[in-house]
Amino acid sequence: MAFPTNSRDKSSLGTRSGSGSMTLGTSVTPGGLRAAVNDPLKKILNHPSSAPLQEREFAFTDADFERIRNLLYKNAGIVLSPSKQDMVYSRLARRLRTCGDQTFSQYLRRLEQDRSEWETFINSLTTNLTSFFREAHHFEILASQIKQIKEKRPIRIWCCASSTGEEPYSLAITACDTFSSLTPPVEIVASDIDTSVLAQAEKGIYRRDKLDRVQPTHLSRYFTSASGVDDSYAVRAELRRLINFRRINLLSPAWPVQGPFDAIFCRNVMIYFDKPTQYGVLKRFVPLLRQEGRIYAGHSESFMHAADLLRSIGRTVYVRLDSPLR
Numbered sequence: 525m526a527f528p529t530n531s532r533d534k535s536s537l538g539t540r541s542g543s544g545s546m547t548l549g550t551s552v553t554p555g556g557l558r559a560a561v562n563d564p565l566k567k568i569l570n571h572p573s574s575a576p577l578q579e580r581e582f583a584f585t586d587a588d589f590e591r592i593r594n595l596l597y598k599n600a601g602i603v604l605s606p607s608k609q610d611m612v613y614s615r616l617a618r619r620l621r622t623c624g625d626q627t628f629s630q631y632l633r634r635l636e637q638d639r640s641e642w643e644t645f646i647n648s649l650t651t652n653l654t655s656f657f658r659e660a661h662h663f664e665i666l667a668s669q670i671k672q673i674k675e676k677r678p679i680r681i682w683c684c685a686s687s688t689g690e691e692p693y694s695l696a697i698t699a700c701d702t703f704s705s706l707t708p709p710v711e712i713v714a715s716d717i718d719t720s721v722l723a724q725a726e727k728g729i730y731r732r733d734k735l736d737r738v739q740p741t742h743l744s745r746y747f748t749s750a751s752g753v754d755d756s757y758a759v760r761a762e763l764r765r766l767i768n769f770r771r772i773n774l775l776s777p778a779w780p781v782q783g784p785f786d787a788i789f790c791r792n793v794m795i796y797f798d799k800p801t802q803y804g805v806l807k808r809f810v811p812l813l814r815q816e817g818r819i820y821a822g823h824s825e826s827f828m829h830a831a832d833l834l835r836s837i838g839r840t841v842y843v844r845l846d847s848p849l850r
């Protein structure tokens with residue numbers, strides 16, 4: 525059963541192509557981005573429907589948009605569709621107002637000079653849609669994977685695009701259910717590039733409507749009503765203790781994580797990357813994965829282009845080529 529997504533949708537960053545990546549142009553290298561911006565379709569796609577150019581509070585040129593697309597691609601791997609000019613404007617306009625900048629080019633100069641602005645820039649442009657038990661079949665597969673592990677050792681899971689925390693807490697609930705314990709031998713690393721969603725995740729407080737699809741037994745067992753926050757629930761401290769939250773940019777040359785992992789949940793983030801970026805990330809996952817470990821991908825993500833690294837075992841679950849699993 526696929527639960528609806530319901531968390532912090534800052535609206536989609538791209539248009540999903542048939543290949544599973546979120547692009548609009550044919551090429552997504554920085555040069556490709558440039559070509560896409562020069563596409564004749566651009567004028568139609570970029571036509572601001574909600575905020576006509578002349579009514580905009582801040583000057584925002586095609587060249588500014590192009591620079592932002594390139595910066596996001598180079599620093600976060602995110603391919604921004606040319607049709608997202610309005611979205612970029614509205615997300616960053618708030619920031620310009622706060623910083624007191626008059627134009628986007630002024631803001632971009634600030635970005636060049638002030639490294640501390642980078643964090644807010646990236647946070648503003650990520651899409652963090654998620655929900656508890658999203659693509660629920662993966663949690664059932666994980667439960668059976670956990671049951672098959674007979675050695676007495678911690679079971680280690682990396683949730684590498686954890687957004688506001690619903691996914692790693694769903695993993696923790698699955699682990700607790702499987703071991704019938706609030707202290708299962710499970711360690712979860714939950715990471716994301718976006719520091720503001722990580723901060724929300726660490727708090728572990730969710731409005732009631734975010735928990736609509738959490739089973740009542742899970743709600744009573746793993747949540748308490750959040751004191752001082754209306755109509756909200758807090759994740760139990762035991763669940764939080766299973767999770768280590770940290771900022772990791774999947775594009776960074778060094779990841780502060782150590783393998784081996786039994787499972788890597790990398791769901792609904794690769795769709796924002798092009799194939800070469802996806803391949804580079806997957807290549808680095810392989811040595812971090814146990815021989816019998818699994819990589820869980822989002823339902824619209826396919827890693828078939830990395831067939832020299834991973835083998836599909838169905839339902840968007842992948843294993844190493846030397847895995848004994850079929």
Ligand SMILES: C[S@@+](CC[C@H](N)C(=O)[O-])C[C@H]1O[C@@H](n2cnc3c(N)ncnc32)[C@H](O)[C@@H]1O
Nearest residue numbers: 600650653654685687717718773774791792793
């Ligand atoms: C759509 S959410 C998916 C959340 C969750 N995995 C799920 O499937 O429900 C994508 C997340 O990927 C994160 N992300 C985007 N680029 C990233 C990068 N380069 N490194 C790490 N996380 C990134 C975003 O901040 C966002 O929280």
